[in-house]
Amino acid sequence: MDATQQNFTELLELANHYPSPHNGQPIRAKRTGESTLELYFETSRGLQAAEVSFLFSFVTMGVFAAHLALCAQALGHHCEMQPTLPTVEDLKHKPLLKFASSTVSFNVAQPNMKLRETLLSRQTSRKKYFEGISEALSNATIAIAAKHKQQLVKMGSGATKHAIWLNQRAVFDDMFDEAVRHELDHWLRYSNAEKEQKHDGLSYDCMELNGHLMKFMVRHYKLLRAPGIGQILREYYLRTMSDNSDVFYMLAPFSTEQQAYEVGIAVMQIWQAIATEGYYLHPFGTIMSNDDAHRDFLKLAHIDHEDKTKNFMVFIYRAGKSIKPNASLRIPVKEHLEMN
Numbered sequence: 123m124d125a126t127q128q129n130f131t132e133l134l135e136l137a138n139h140y141p142s143p144h145n146g147q148p149i150r151a152k153r154t155g156e157s158t159l160e161l162y163f164e165t166s167r168g169l170q171a172a173e174v175s176f177l178f179s180f181v182t183m184g185v186f187a188a189h190l191a192l193c194a195q196a197l198g199h200h201c202e203m204q205p206t207l208p209t210v211e212d213l214k215h216k217p218l219l220k221f222a223s224s225t226v227s228f229n230v231a232q233p234n235m236k237l238r239e240t241l242l243s244r245q246t247s248r249k250k251y252f253e254g255i256s257e258a259l260s261n262a263t264i265a266i267a268a269k270h271k272q273q274l275v276k277m278g279s280g281a282t283k284h285a286i287w288l289n290q291r292a293v294f295d296d297m298f299d300e301a302v303r304h305e306l307d308h309w310l311r312y313s314n315a316e317k318e319q320k321h322d323g324l325s326y327d328c329m330e331l332n333g334h335l336m337k338f339m340v341r342h343y344k345l346l347r348a349p350g351i352g353q354i355l356r357e358y359y360l361r362t363m364s365d366n367s368d369v370f371y372m373l374a375p376f377s378t379e380q381q382a383y384e385v386g387i388a389v390m391q392i393w394q395a396i397a398t399e400g401y402y403l404h405p406f407g408t409i410m411s412n413d414d415a416h417r418d419f420l421k422l423a424h425i426d427h428e429d430k431t432k433n434f435m436v437f438i439y440r441a442g443k444s445i446k447p448n449a450s451l452r453i454p455v456k457e458h459l460e461m462n
């Protein structure tokens with residue numbers, strides 16, 4: 123393997139740790155020259171059951187673009203990104219869409235080992251958090267959002283508990299939406315054998331749920347609203363969430379593909395800042411996509427006039443310190459991310 127190919131391979135190996143909704147891993151990267159890459163989005167690996175998921179796919183593209191730039195920096199390279207975003211309509215009709223070209227200048231700086239470690243150790247934690255986010259880190263993440271002209275807000279402790287409850291309600295209510303339930307079922311990995319075989323999706327151990335029970339809940343979702351048993355299942359689901367985490371929400375313009383892409387860039391930079399300090403986060407995407415939860419969350423946050431062109435509720439997460447979560451797997455680079 124020549125040195126440039128080795129550099130590309132090493133970069134993509136690190137980039138493969140990027141987070142994606144349901145761990146669908148929708149991004150593909152094609153080497154087009156000595157120092158150039160094209161980035162693609164594979165629609166069958168993105169979420170599509172809720173209408174808002176299409177625009178959210180551009181958040182995932184932004185997350186990957188920011189993650190790739192951080193990976194380059196960690197390895198002593200520099201990555202310039204030229205987004206060439208498709209449209210939501212394209213996303214609904216085409217299987218594979220180019221969304222950016224990137225030029226990588228190799229070995230232009232010292233590798234940043236600490237950043238590399240951070241990118242490798244960044245994970246979603248759905249465990250119990252024993253400590254919230256420090257004030258300094260909270261302010262640092264608020265400043266990252268502000269740099270992107272977005273507003274990140276930390277909720278008070280009473281509202282935090284309510285937000286965690288709203289997320290649980292939205293997750294359970296979504297099971298009654300057939301399209302969303304089928305999509306979730308497609309990505310859930312109910313056993314270790316399934317997890318190891320597919321190397322993608324949401325595995326039971328990362329979800330902090332028993333695999334058999336998780337399958338039972340999806341197959342017999344109507345029980346989630348049954349008197350008695352519904353309450354037991356709610357408490358089981360919430361047992362890792364009544365904790366000392368802090369909940370944050372982000373408001374941003376969210377009416378164009380470009381705006382959604384920029385949300386993704388900010389989300390990844392915030393996630394990296396949190397991971398650098400040894401903290402974890404857990405996105406509450408369901409509150410954004412479930413209409414009732416979205417509306418009730420706006421009330422909780424006292425937002426009277428949500429406006430897609432100015433201040434749309436784009437990202438909600440809990441964050442803090444937890445023990446190390448179970449690892450979610452990735453499809454090997456050569457089998458998926460790297461495209462010939």
Ligand SMILES: Cc1cc2nc3c(=O)[nH]c(=O)nc-3n(C[C@H](O)[C@H](O)[C@H](O)COP(=O)(O)O)c2cc1C
Pocket residue numbers: 139140141142143144145181182185244245246247248323324404405406407408449450
């Ligand atoms: C844009 C975006 C939205 C996400 N939304 C959710 C969510 O609603 N609930 C959740 O539990 N995880 C959510 N995640 C986390 C992914 O499921 C997670 O990144 C993926 O399973 C890979 O795991 P890892 O982050 O531990 O590497 C989201 C991630 C991204 C990038």
